[in-house]
Amino acid sequence: MKKWLFLCIVLLVVGFRFYQKEESSVKYRPDSKTVAVQSETEGSEKTIHIDKEQIYEGNLILVNKDYPIHKKGTASDIIKLSQHEELTSGFSLLDHSIRLSQSVTEQFARLTEAAAKEGVTHFRISSGYRDSEEQEVLYREKGADYALPAGYSEHNSGLSLDIGSTLGEIGKAPEGDWLKANAWSYGFILRYPEDKTAITGIKYEAWHFRYAGLPHSQIMKDKNMVLEEYLEYLKQQQSVQITVDNRKYLVLYAPVSKNTSIQIPAGHPYEISGNNSDGVIVTVLLSTWKI
Numbered sequence: 197m198k199k200w201l202f203l204c205i206v207l208l209v210v211g212f213r214f215y216q217k218e219e220s221s222v223k224y225r226p227d228s229k230t231v232a233v234q235s236e237t238e239g240s241e242k243t244i245h246i247d248k249e250q251i252y253e254g255n256l257i258l259v260n261k262d263y264p265i266h267k268k269g270t271a272s273d274i275i276k277l278s279q280h281e282e283l284t285s286g287f288s289l290l291d292h293s294i295r296l297s298q299s300v301t302e303q304f305a306r307l308t309e310a311a312a313k314e315g316v317t318h319f320r321i322s323s324g325y326r327d328s329e330e331q332e333v334l335y336r337e338k339g340a341d342y343a344l345p346a347g348y349s350e351h352n353s354g355l356s357l358d359i360g361s362t363l364g365e366i367g368k369a370p371e372g373d374w375l376k377a378n379a380w381s382y383g384f385i386l387r388y389p390e391d392k393t394a395i396t397g398i399k400y401e402a403w404h405f406r407y408a409g410l411p412h413s414q415i416m417k418d419k420n421m422v423l424e425e426y427l428e429y430l431k432q433q434q435s436v437q438i439t440v441d442n443r444k445y446l447v448l449y450a451p452v453s454k455n456t457s458i459q460i461p462a463g464h465p466y467e468i469s470g471n472n473s474d475g476v477i478v479t480v481l482l483s484t485w486k487i
């Protein structure tokens with residue numbers, strides 16, 4: 197009987213070790229801040245499993261001349277804006293064919309609603325999602341100085357939009373000023389700023405905004421980082437905490453070279469986005485409170 201018991205234990209241990217080998221495991225590092233998080237959740241953790249393909253999708257994917265978009269990288273909720281009047285009452289469209297991610301459009305509608313309360317009302321979307329054929333045509337027509345080849349443009353993701361003003365050039369219009377000051381609080385980033393052309397490889401575009409979501413847009417704004425720098429920063433930090441609008445977030449980076457498991461504090465909503473090169477970012481909403 198004892199022999200059987202012994203054999204069972206041996207099998208269980210071997211089996212468990214084998215299971216562990218199947219997945220690499222990433223645990224958030226309990227620095228002094230995350231220890232506080234652990235006590236809030238009474239130390240309980242949730243394990244989430246990441247598929248390697250998840251590297252290529254989500255609001256934080258980096259798409260540039262070095263990292264083309266993956267077939268999974270295009271947002272799954274692309275809509276034709278002219279068919280969604282309920283979302284577009286706060287801005288105009290340059291033409292009826294413009295498409296964009298629905299959730300990004302909803303955030304942009306929130307943004308224009310807030311701007312309208314401050315008297316800034318002349319927003320116009322001039323470009324949104326482009327499929328590879330449209331991007332190729334643009335590249336051929338405009339040339340390498342003004343457009344990127346198909347697959348290398350953020351417009352292929354459905355997360356980027358070119359914003360104009362019906363009052364004139366966006367860089368000189370009140371809409372441009374308002375966006376510069378406030379777009380980040382709705383999850384949008386000015387993707388190609390004037391002082392970062394050496395990093396982005398793209399000349400200053402006052403009109404091109406990209407949705408990255410909160411709290412990322414706030415961190416990038418606070419630290420004056422473009423997406424390239426921010427993703428590198430997360431990779432180095434591995435774990436960042438920030439409070440935005442009374443919401444406390446934990447942001448974790450995990451390298452993913454094969455199917456991976458990540459442990460996060462249990463019982464909190466979270467989102468996963470790839471970086472489009474070698475890992476994922478998990479954003480955990482730790483707490484929300486009202487003043």
Ligand SMILES: [Zn+2]
Pocket residue numbers: 323351356357358403404405
């Ligand atoms: Zn653009």
